[in-house]
Amino acid sequence: MFKRFLPETTDFFSFFEDHSTVLTQMCNELLAMCEPGADLAVVVGSIKTLERKADDITRRCLRALQKTFITPFDRTQIKGLIGNLDDIADSIDEAASRILVFEIKELRPEVKTFAEILLKATNYLKEALDLLRNLKNEPAINQKCIAVIKLENEGDEILRQALTSLFKNGSDNPVLIIKWKEIFEHLEEGTDMAEDAANQINGIVIEAS
Secondary structure: HHHHHOOOOOOOOHHHHHHHHHHHHHHHHHHHHHOOOOHHHHHHHHHHHHHHHHHHHHHHHHHOOOOOOOOOHHHHHHHHHHHHHHHHHHHHHHHHHHHHHHOOOOOOHHHHHHHHHHHHHHHHHHHHHHHHHOOHHHHHHHHHHHHHHHHHHHHHHHHHHHHHHHHHHHHOOOHHHHHHHHHHHHHHHHEEEEEEHHHHHHHHHHHHO
């Protein structure tokens, strides 16, 4: 009986597309933070605003999922994918916020490297999600997802190199080392979450094909 009161369809693809757009904007802000003379407080504020926007998209998607009877693919996949995307936003926000809270005065070069990797990964995810409306795009979608997974591997290597450099040459200040280790780990976590999103997209395509 209650099914009659639920909307038959919701455009969940729009939620994914909108969220991925916000993610690329966050990565661009992260890159802007690395520019000489950047006002870290202003940039971190912009990233926080975008993270809240991403949260809002996620909440609206989940509310719509509760009210929608007919979905384009499995409900757990919709919930999982929007959650994966939001995890990327959270990781970027956590890293940026810590740079400000820890009163980091000079950014290490690895921040820019991570920002570039994250921007590439989120762009690939955005392209894959833009194609997801039509399963005839499966080969192109898979290519985008594979590219994201390769970037996650790069992220692992950058983290290893960053930590090696940090402990060998970074600072005689152990507190500063701990701060940077935490920042790097949040940035690398963003690439992990991007890989999770890519795997989720792959799973959707495989199950629907």
